[in-house]
Amino acid sequence: MTTSIREYAVRRLLWAVPVLALVTFIVFGLVRLVPGGPAVVMLGADASPEQLAAVRAELGLNQPVYVQYLDYIGGVLGGDFGRSYVDNQRVGTAIASRLPTTLFVTLAGFVVSLSVAIPAGTLSAVKRGTKWDSVGLTFGLLGVSIPNFWLGIVLLLTFGVTYDVLPVAGYVSPLSDPVEGLRYLILPGITLGTAMAAIVTRMLRSELLEELQQDYLDAVRMKGVSETRTLVHAMKNAFIPVVTVIGMQFGYLLGGSIIIEVVFSIPGMGRLLVNAIASRDYITLQGIVIVYTTFFVAVNLVVDLTYFYLNPKLRGES
Amino acid sequence: MTGSTGADGGPETGTDGGEVTGGTAAGTDGDGSRAVRSDRPVVRRARRFARRFRRNRLATVGLLIVAGFLVVALFPEQIAPRAYDVTDVPNRLAPPSAENPMGTDRYGRDIFSRVVFGARIAFQVAVLTPLVAMAVGVPIGLLAGYYGGLLDDVLMRVMDSIFAFPTILLGLTLVAVFGQSLTNIVLALGVVFIPQFARITRGSALSVSKESHVKVARSLGASDARILALHVLPFCLSAILVQATITAALAIILESSLSFLGVGVPPPRPSWGGMLRVGKGFVGSGEWWYSVFPGLAIVLSVLGFNLLGDGLRSVLDPRTDPDR
Numbered sequence: 098m099t100t101s102i103r104e105y106a107v108r109r110l111l112w113a114v115p116v117l118a119l120v121t122f123i124v125f126g127l128v129r130l131v132p133g134g135p136a137v138v139m140l141g142a143d144a145s146p147e148q149l150a151a152v153r154a155e156l157g158l159n160q161p162v163y164v165q166y167l168d169y170i171g172g173v174l175g176g177d178f179g180r181s182y183v184d185n186q187r188v189g190t191a192i193a194s195r196l197p198t199t200l201f202v203t204l205a206g207f208v209v210s211l212s213v214a215i216p217a218g219t220l221s222a223v224k225r226g227t228k229w230d231s232v233g234l235t236f237g238l239l240g241v242s243i244p245n246f247w248l249g250i251v252l253l254l255t256f257g258v259t260y261d262v263l264p265v266a267g268y269v270s271p272l273s274d275p276v277e278g279l280r281y282l283i284l285p286g287i288t289l290g291t292a293m294a295a296i297v298t299r300m301l302r303s304e305l306l307e308e309l310q311q312d313y314l315d316a317v318r319m320k321g322v323s324e325t326r327t328l329v330h331a332m333k334n335a336f337i338p339v340v341t342v343i344g345m346q347f348g349y350l351l352g353g354s355i356i357i358e359v360v361f362s363i364p365g366m367g368r369l370l371v372n373a374i375a376s377r378d379y380i381t382l383q384g385i386v387i388v389y390t391t392f393f394v395a396v397n398l399v400v401d402l403t404y405f406y407l408n409p410k411l412r413g414e415s
Numbered sequence: 416m417t418g419s420t421g422a423d424g425g426p427e428t429g430t431d432g433g434e435v436t437g438g439t440a441a442g443t444d445g446d447g448s449r450a451v452r453s454d455r456p457v458v459r460r461a462r463r464f465a466r467r468f469r470r471n472r473l474a475t476v477g478l479l480i481v482a483g484f485l486v487v488a489l490f491p492e493q494i495a496p497r498a499y500d501v502t503d504v505p506n507r508l509a510p511p512s513a514e515n516p517m518g519t520d521r522y523g524r525d526i527f528s529r530v531v532f533g534a535r536i537a538f539q540v541a542v543l544t545p546l547v548a549m550a551v552g553v554p555i556g557l558l559a560g561y562y563g564g565l566l567d568d569v570l571m572r573v574m575d576s577i578f579a580f581p582t583i584l585l586g587l588t589l590v591a592v593f594g595q596s597l598t599n600i601v602l603a604l605g606v607v608f609i610p611q612f613a614r615i616t617r618g619s620a621l622s623v624s625k626e627s628h629v630k631v632a633r634s635l636g637a638s639d640a641r642i643l644a645l646h647v648l649p650f651c652l653s654a655i656l657v658q659a660t661i662t663a664a665l666a667i668i669l670e671s672s673l674s675f676l677g678v679g680v681p682p683p684r685p686s687w688g689g690m691l692r693v694g695k696g697f698v699g700s701g702e703w704w705y706s707v708f709p710g711l712a713i714v715l716s717v718l719g720f721n722l723l724g725d726g727l728r729s730v731l732d733p734r735t736d737p738d739r
Binding site for chain 2: 120124127128130238239241242244246257351352356359360374379382389
């Protein structure tokens with residue numbers, strides 16, 4: 098029954114490989130379903146058949162799809178995502194220069210959400226039935242009902258027009274200028290993190306409530322342990338299922354950053370993606386989607402491993 | 416608040432398999448009054464459902480919001496003071512007034528009327544998306560949960576790979592590839608939510624398949640199709656219904672997000688997200704009403720579905736209620 102963490106990690110990694118293969122294949126296949134195919138997109142609808150044929154041959158589009166796919170994946174594994182049909186830029190370079198920005202935005206949302214959700218969820222559970230709890234529950238409900246981009250717009254209205262405290266558009270890398278960089282990340286972080294904060298607050302509250310009713314806590318109290326430390330005991334156990342949700346939410350934050358980047362004019366992968374869609378630049382689109390999903394799958398993998406590590410029921414003797 | 420509802424908290428759906436669970440479900444409820452009121456198990460359960468639902472104040476509020484929203488979506492012509500595309504350029508970007516309660520947009524169109532007409536798209540998305548997702552996800556979940564083994568592994572791995580896309584990313588990609596139209600958006604969002612329905616149905620089907628009434632049906636010679644349709648599916652319905660309500664809320668948010676990014680329902684049909692897309696451009700110049708009111712419409716409708724979903728969950732499926 099008991100499995101070592103290494104064994105589990107290997108099994109889980111082997112599971113991620115076919116998922117990623119399938120994901121990339123789906124994306125690749127989808128882009129090939131575009132009416133007329135990439136050649137028409139490049140040359141426009143009034144291109145002559147000879148021109149189209151020439152471009153198709155040059156891009157290898159007249160080979161069977163699986164050959165094209167294997168070619169592409171071979172390139173991607175070596176960091177080559179091909180060249181954009183629109184501006185002939187290297188897609189890999191464009192993504193690499195924007196990836197850190199997107200990750201910082203996602204991280205900002207993550208930090209905001211946890212620093213709100215952990216106190217809010219704990220308070221709500223410990224003070225169950227009081228006004229603190231009502232605040233927590235209301236937040237849990239409103240937070241998931243407000244679309245993040247609208248929250249961003251409201252923040253823009255508040256801070257951009259009424260107060261002139263925080264920057265409302267643009268981006269400065271926290272690596273080059275930590276103070277200014279963080280100032281630029283505050284509003285995007287709040288905008289992105291609120292929904293996740295609400296979800297985690299709700300979940301933490303209900304898990305903690307359940308945990309607080311367990312008998313073992315009475316045993317802990319009987320030993321003369323203080324209420325605060327008893328709570329820490331309960332929180333440790335309540336956190337196990339919450340970690341899974343937090344991890345999944347990290348992936349959704351990554352998706353959410355697309356829209357946040359558009360709201361706050363942040364030059365990250367999300368903006369690149371939206372521009373690629375607008376200009377029908379499918380090679381870029383395909384590359385970005387693959388990078389996003391790879392991160393998403395990787396995060397889920399880490400989450401599963403953490404879950405496994407935290408949960409004594411699953412962990413064997415080390 | 417739903418204390419110890421262990422025994423009757425399970426599958427409560429008025430369908431054929433009723434005889435088997437009818438006994439256990441009634442077990443924990445009052446016995447005396449039952450003889451007087453109970454006609455058939457279906458009626459009895461429906462009544463208990465209504466009673467519990469009414470007692471849940473937030474759920475009732477949610478139901479009222481959704482009902483109001485439905486009325487607006489069905490009769491926008493009667494409610495909106497003007498058509499959504501009547502322009503009045505001299506009166507452009509007017510702040511809220513008695514005549515234009517939510518102000519006017521850049522072409523002088525009445526924002527209130529456009530918000531009212533926008534409810535139609537939002538409601539269509541909210542209703543159709545869960546249906547599309549269910550149509551595919553529920554059969555997959557039933558098969559995976561009932562047969563298990565290799566089929567389960569393969570189906571769930573495919574579901575995992577759909578799940579491996581962040582929802583907004585998958586929606587964006589699908590609409591970008593297949594083109595912008597209401598149909599494509601509903602289909603794309605439907606695909607996005609297939610895995611959730613498959614997982615939830617699989618979970619319920621897996622546990623129901625082990626119950627004795629399924630074994631009895633099988634030993635009596637019922638075909639797998641019949642067992643799935645009559646003896647497994649009914650017990651998955653409450654979980655599916657809760658998921659559908661929550662999916663409706665998410666679908667409204669996703670549709671407005673896509674419209675905000677410029678890949679939503681094409682103009683001139685007003686969608687709330689599309690209005691926000693344009694309204695965002697007027698944030699800096701102070702025309703706040705342009706982006707505030709369509710956003711409030713989204714929040715209110717999403718809140719309605721979320722409240723309804725929470726309420727349904729605590730009534731139908733207390734085991735998964737986060738507020739037990």
